[in-house]
Amino acid sequence: MNTSARFVTPASRLALVIALAGSALAFAPAPAAIAQPDRAAAAEAARAAGTLPVRRITLYRSGVGYFLRAGQVDGTQRVSLQFDASQINDVLKSLQVLDKSGGRVDAVSYSSKDPLSRRLGSFAVQIGDNPSLATLLERLRGSPVTIETSEGNVAGDVLSVETRRVAAPGSRPGDGNSALVDTAFVNLLTDGGMQSIAIPQVRSFKIADEMLAKDLNKALSALAESRAERVKNVDVQLSGTGTRDIAVAYVHETPVWKTSYRLILPESDAGSPGGDRSMLQGWAIVENTTDNDWTDVRLALVSGRPVSFQMDLYEPLYLARPMIPVPTVPGVMPRAYEGGSAPQIASAGRPMPAPASPPAEAMKRAARPGSRGPGGGVGGSAGSGEAGAPGSPDTAGNYASISASDMADYAPKSAATGGEVGEQFQFELDAPVTIERQRSAMIPILSSPVGGKRVSIYNQADRPDHPMRGVQLTNDTSLQLLPGPISVYDGPAYAGDAQINQISVGDKRLLAYAVDLDVTVTTKPIDAATTTKVRIIKGAYEVTQKVESGTVYEFSNKDLKRGRTLIVEHPRLPGWELTSPSKPDEKSGIEQTQSQYRFPLDMAAGKAASLTVKQERIERQSIGIDSFDMETLARWSAEGKLSDAVIQAVREMQRRRQAVAEAERVVEQTDRQLNTLRAEQSRITGMLSSLDRQTDAYKNLLTKVNTQEKQIDTLSAGRDAQVAEVDKRRAELEKYVNELTVE
16 A cells, blocks of 8 residues: 555555455456256355355244255365355354265355454544544644645644644735634744644645554454445355365345235035135245345245244344452462363264255145146147137137136145144245345245135124124144135125134134125123122121123114124123033034134024123122111011021121210210309309308309319219220120121
8 A cells, every 4th residue: 555645545455445345346246157957067166156055045034034955066175256245143052064975174264354344443543533633633643744735845743733823815914904813823842943833724644654554454454344344254164075065054134024915705605616625725925035146945944833933143242340459468378279170072963964844645636527637628628719718818709707617726836845843834846946136026825725604794893783703714734834814705796804823723713805785784782780689797797799781782683684693792701601602512512712602603594693691790898887787687687688697686786886876875974964064163152252251142152163073073973984985895896896707
């Protein structure tokens, strides 16, 4: 690198970046070489390109894909694989390398990715924070530079950078109104002394220190590479002799493969070929978002969802370590630790081979009238003009419409075979597929008759006025049906869309695709509570009630030609017991889910039908002992809801309360007498103060006061005994009530 070049975008650094980008593009595998059908030619092309073609792909619904590359190497060779930078962590987590002919896997190497901040921090000049020219020159303090200005070049060592307030450009000296602006100056120590240069006057500068200039350009290159490094190379070094078969497998993120279905209902329940059997067609939607073509690869689609996560294994991880002072405690003796026991680490076994194709039977296709000829026609060659053949013109010269039989007979055959591999279900494509980079494909994976029954489904929470037209689908195929949308065709006509979750083999599902406008619904809620038992528990009434909740459904079928099989969904209340119509079992046909009951109801054409659903539960409520009068208790006793013992206990409680009340009345009477005496005594005392003590009146009043005082003392002493009696009776009442338990 030319260190004497100016700092303004060095041409050598730009050329280096372009060269690196060109070399990365050179590693991309050639699609033409991978697509060669001959194995020897493909292996030779792979060796020439330094990579391996993709042979097998397994896609999972958890958002990952398993990729198997296979080919041949000769002698000691390095195999280079290219990945997007976002895929490196998954590849490092799951990479497997197999040399099947006795060779040796020496190492798997890849370019390290130190954090950019740490990489920039390792250079002598820090540029990670996008420094200004003044800041950059300040960081070059002590370094020799040559600065070019409009007045010439100045060479010297950077001494410092300072900010001064100077007159704004364009102002005249001595003008008192001139504005002052902050301007950065770089101070250089030159051979002739210190010289200051305003930063706005600097056109360019050169770094005379060759090593420092190289370091600065390396930092710039690191910044450029951090933006350009999208494709990463992983190199596998293999050692051995002769031609050998090798395989490389890994997992990385891929789009979730999806399914969509077409359900063709028979034109009538008994008038179409196959009776009441519907036809189900399934398609898999696969997306190749990688930068490589998938050419003639074996493709498998797995319905399982293995646990998958991301972990940053590519970027080096540095832990913050505390700074510990040097120990200065004298006389510390070394400690000899005792040996411990631990289980031995098992030796690594051989790498697991790539999964074999799953054994599965070919799917059986529904038998249809007529025989297929070599051209795929029914009962003759295509274009024979036979009535009913797809695409044949009618008498008016127009093309006839497609029938339900046509849609079933001429649909694409399944290109996949379904089966179980371990505990997971997968579709294995019967033939290799080719999907170009950044392209998607729809692949037929299912074409089979399936059990289905036309039903109308009513759920008040969905629509209160009409049920939905639907199908009770039974998966009597040998394949699992995965979640996805279903386009429903009623005969040859499009009827609506539906959606299903995963349906295992032999399982049933409801799907609704349209509103059944011919059936109207009215509902009436049921909400009642009946007292069944009353008893006393620890001084309180425990009232037991039977609470009923439900709905009366009234259906009216306006269709005068066709009856209906209704399935009524009713909310299943936790803790409640179904009492009407009956409990779910196989005989009644009633089903239950986690949140719903499903009741079947047959309704003839032009007729009405009703359904009453009741759920009940027992509730117990604790109510205060004074909440009910004797009239209510007597009525409940007559109805058998409480026992005579409860009545007797209540009467005894009332007797004890009356005794307390009587004792309280005695105290109140004594208090009234005391209050009267004290008031009279106060009145007489006031009169005595105005009389002569030697008069008879004074003496008579004094005698009366003394008599009243004795009466007050006697009543006060009696009141204490009366209050004690009240407290005694009240305590006995409280104890009786608190301990009262009567069934």
